[in-house]
Amino acid sequence: MGLAETTGTMTSTQVRKTAALTVGLLMGVWVIDYIDRVMMAVALPFIGAEYDLSKTEQGWLITVFSLVYLLCQVPGGILADRYGARRQLMVSLVLWSIFTALTGLAWGLGALLVIRALFGVGQGLFPGASFKAMAERTTPESRATAAGSMLAANQLGAGVAPLIVAPLILLLGWRHTFWVTAVAGVIIGFMLWKMLPPALPSHLNGSDRAERQGVPLSLVLRSASVWKFAALFCAANMLGYGMMTWVPSYLLEERGISLISTGFMSAVPSLVMCATTFVGGWLFDRYFHNRARLFVIPLLLLTALLLVVMLQAETAIGFTVYQTLALGVAGLSTMGVLGMPFRALPPAVVGSGMGVVNVGGQVAGVLAPVLMGLLVDKVSYTAAFGLLIATTVLAALIAVIVPQRPEQFTFGTKETA
Known part of the structure; x- marks a missing residue:
């Protein structure tokens, strides 16, 4: 099944x-997606204690998922472009719900690594299909705002997860908590299947532009512009993965905070980042879609500065305040990083194109947990968080070379920055 189309005319209200129904449904799925991911980070101290795992071994439980998730991005995008978004969304939800439940049945590190790798397959099929579904059901002019709303759900999930997961772990244990979350995934999947609306007509969602341009898939995968944004997303995404994985353990072990307090203090920065990601999408669409560097670079540099101040905080509350400010500013930059390729890619190839860009983001998911775990084992938490400062500055430097306007985002061999 190729790109779905609707015949006839539609009113602006329709x-x-x-767009609103599509955004709402996909936000719900992304929330469950990130609850599933953050749940492992919150449970790491308990899993580590049960199996006597080092911080590096705990980091591998996150990294093995991220590695498989990364490898599925481009294939997932290609499959979404070729067979359509709706079915792939459902396949993804069913698979990841199964492996979320199986995580609670694991009997050791080896079993956990295998299950989390398979969990990565289930979730890895989702991003390309979600971008595809979004592109089919929104107009190009509103797409960055819509995508900002959808991606804000990542941080909403990351924010509410500790508030939900920490009490459940204390009440039920970490194994039963994974089973409860699996049921939630099944419920939201059923709602998505029943309620996702048909795609907009091609002249509204811009898919006719792909036919006029004649952009072959192979050219998208070889596009220097696409890979520049993948590199930018990699460097920028180190911050999110690093904080999500290691802040709960840091607050528990270094600051002596209780699990419930840790859940609350881990939630606040992510909830703030959720709000600023949405605002960033709106600002990008309204003022900066042709001036991405002017939007992204100052925000990334300010984020790095706030991280430096965060490391110097003497109290857990001070640490959380500056972490919140840093992630809030980083959230504003998110749609500057992702908005340009999402606006410029034709809907017919947006799944595969954004799959390539998301490969970069998920390289960060592979590197950040295990590198930071290694730094904690060998040096300190301060050194581990210092790595995030360096990668955030690197993201600002990469932003200098990425295309700023749709006309600069080409698919040929001669591309301008």
């Missing part, structure tokens, strides 16, 4: 309703 177009807005289609």
